[in-house]
Amino acid sequence: MLEAAFWGFVGGAALLIGALAGVYLSASLRLIGLVMAFGSGVLISALTFELMREAYDVAGSTAAIAGLFAGSLVFFAGDWLIDRHGGHRRKSPRGPQAGAGATALVLGALLDGIPESAAIGVSLIDGAGVSVAVVAAVFLSNVPEALSASAGMRASGRSTGYVLGLWSAVTAASTAAAALGFGVLSGADPALTGTIQAFAAGAILTMLVDTMVPEAVEHAGALVGLLTALGFAAAFLLSTA
Template sequence: MIMTLLVVAVVSGALLAGAAWGLFGRLNETLEGLLVALAGGALLLSLVTELIEPSIERSSVGAATLGVAIGSLLFAGADYLIDEKWGANSGGGLLAAITLDGVPENLALGVALIGATPAEVAALAGSIFLSNLPEAAGGARDMARQNYPKAQVFWLWAGTALLLSAAAIVGNLMLDEASEHVLAVIRCIAAGAVVASLATEVFPKAYRSDMHLAGVATALGVVLAFLLGSVSGA
């Protein structure tokens, strides 16, 4: 349990570090785009190798397919509500957008920690950390540009970090006795939601920020995730 809390604290702490960077530091748009693409590539590979493939091995292709499909549909529906109903630039819309992909990521992290050693989840945790850092920096900066007080923005991100930490802990504790089939579907629901968020939010943002190098940075992210997975499996 101590190791679970440590991993969760490190991953969620990236939100606070990123928010502080975006609010009080200097964040070049090109650099932000490169970091977002790098993190997206790393997260994409890690989701496949740490969530989807193990789910297929321990359960079935059908369970994994069902989970990914449900997750992507849930994200698409929530993303539609944010953009078309709540307003992507409103306070509620911004908060929803912040947590929409974070909750599945951290829930998946908590589930992945069940019965696993820290080394076995290093690639997934590292990729989520890399993803959270630039996303929080860019999101906090954009909120400040819309005249939200910086202190209020930072505490909003702090609350979000607590929420995501709770999601990981709940996933780890509440699902400890669940069958492999149930865990497979849950892991893949999380994976499907995050894949959908990468396709609709992360990679388009990276391309808009630096269209010429976004693809290269994404490929480097995939290589980075592969290296993380190799080290954790050594």
């Protein structure tokens, strides 16, 4: 469990790196959009070739697809509720919408980050060691995600202490999610483990299309497709190495 917690922290620590960059560096909206696109491609590749492939192998097609849609529906429902309470566009470098509450922003960050970290913990269960591709994908996608959201929160008047405190809390939650993902499911039926992996994949995929990709397209335009493909290719090569 300690190993799972460590790798969860590694993935979550990227949020702090991105937050520091968003607060202290003056990155252009276009650059932020391009980096978000690359991170999206990395995560799409990881959830395809690591999470869903493993889910299919150990749980079968029916459980894998059911888990995928269940994760998607749960994220959709949670995201809808958070949007209604002011968490809409929480990843925008221009700042969240007016009136966005602290609770909505925190819950939104947790909703986005926990499925990724849980997937890291679950990847350790087979005893073959952590999935480097999944950790790298989470790390590389968390940096632009936190960079964009932090720049936006600062633009909307949030203090540096608030921004860094938020991402520190999410990093702690990510560490715990990875540990719990391993601890709770260690020794469980492989079919259940595979279904949980597919669940995480569905939540991550829905998060990408609902929040990260639209922001990337808005700020970086037509080049987003190319950068997403580049991120996908980089993660694919890592998963096959």
